[in-house]
Amino acid sequence: LPLTPPGQTPVRVLTIAGTDSGGGAGIQADTRTMALCGVHALVAVAAVTVQNSVGVSGFHEVPPQVVADQVRSVAGDIGIGAAKTGMLASSAIIEAVAAVCREVGIGRDGSAPLVVDPVAASMHGDPLLHAEALDAVRYTLFPLATIVTPNLDEIRLLTGVQVTDSASARTAAEALHALGPQWVVVKGGHLRTSADSTDLLFDGERFLEFRAPRIATGNDHGGGDTLAAALACALANGYSVPDAFEFAKEWTRRCLDAAYDLGTGHGPVSPLW
Numbered sequence: 001l002p003l004t005p006p007g008q009t010p011v012r013v014l015t016i017a018g019t020d021s022g023g024g025a026g027i028q029a030d031t032r033t034m035a036l037c038g039v040h041a042l043v044a045v046a047a048v049t050v051q052n053s054v055g056v057s058g059f060h061e062v063p064p065q066v067v068a069d070q071v072r073s074v075a076g077d078i079g080i081g082a083a084k085t086g087m088l089a090s091s092a093i094i095e096a097v098a099a100v101c102r103e104v105g106i107g108r109d110g111s112a113p114l115v116v117d118p119v120a121a122s123m124h125g126d127p128l129l130h131a132e133a134l135d136a137v138r139y140t141l142f143p144l145a146t147i148v149t150p151n152l153d154e155i156r157l158l159t160g161v162q163v164t165d166s167a168s169a170r171t172a173a174e175a176l177h178a179l180g181p182q183w184v185v186v187k188g189g190h191l192r193t194s195a196d197s198t199d200l201l202f203d204g205e206r207f208l209e210f211r212a213p214r215i216a217t218g219n220d221h222g223g224g225d226t227l228a229a230a231l232a233c234a235l236a237n238g239y240s241v242p243d244a245f246e247f248a249k250e251w252t253r254r255c256l257d258a259a260y261d262l263g264t265g266h267g268p269v270s271p272l273w
């Protein structure tokens with residue numbers, strides 16, 4: 001991505017998401033990615049998780065109004081080039097976030113593109129989203145999105161489609177797109193039966209496939225956040241959605257290649273390549 005000369009104001013990208021005390025995923029992955037992509041990271045904290053490399057043992061939700069106020073505060077003063085949502089925890093937070101995004105022009109019909117990563121659970125299966133919030137993700141958040149980036153578990157939760165091959169990936173893409181986002185991506189990285197990691201983009205008309213060899217690593221904590229954050233950075237720089245996705249996929253591949261051991265569980269992907 002283009003680097004802003006020292007002393008000049010870079011593009012701003014907002015993350016609305018949860019923290020990770022282990023420093024691997026969530027807001028920590030987002031802000032790290034944004035800094036290394038040369039953009040200024042703005043942060044609206046939606047939840048505070050208690051987690052380490054072994055798992056998430058609990059989380060605390062920020063009051064919905066305070067989440068929305070963080071967004072409103074930076075939108076008015078600093079300006080937002082693109083935004084991404086990650087862990088939003090509850091329907092009350094999702095509704096507050098959707099309302100403030102519409103108010104300040106974030107989303108597919110606004111001036112700032114919105115990447116929605118519908119975070120539902122950690123890689124260990126610990127819930128990060130209340131079950132009552134699935135309808136708010138489907139009917140309140142998705143219609144605002146420039147692109148949604150669910151993993152295969154989140155696709156199954158949201159659409160009921162179990163992706164096992166390229167035909168079911170297309171079915172899932174159509175089911176996700178019917179919920180209203182401009183673009184969807186069906187990420188194949190978790191499809192362990194395939195030697196490739198093939199991602200499928202769909203905008204209601206075109207299917208675009210992005211192929212790369214699967215990277216075998218137990219250290220992939222924060223991979224989904226990193227992809228969505230890099231995508232938001234490229235969109236903020238004016239890239240089209242397919243070009244932004246190509247950039248984000250390659251960025252994430254390098255971060256997976258550079259992942260390291262941390263603690264006794266799963267280590268994080270690393271942007272220090």
Ligand code: PLP
Nearest residue numbers: 018019025026119122123221222
């Ligand atoms: N914690 C937070 C705050 C997250 O946003 C995410 C993922 O999006 C996770 C944990 C889970 O990350 P992983 O699935 O890489 O363990």
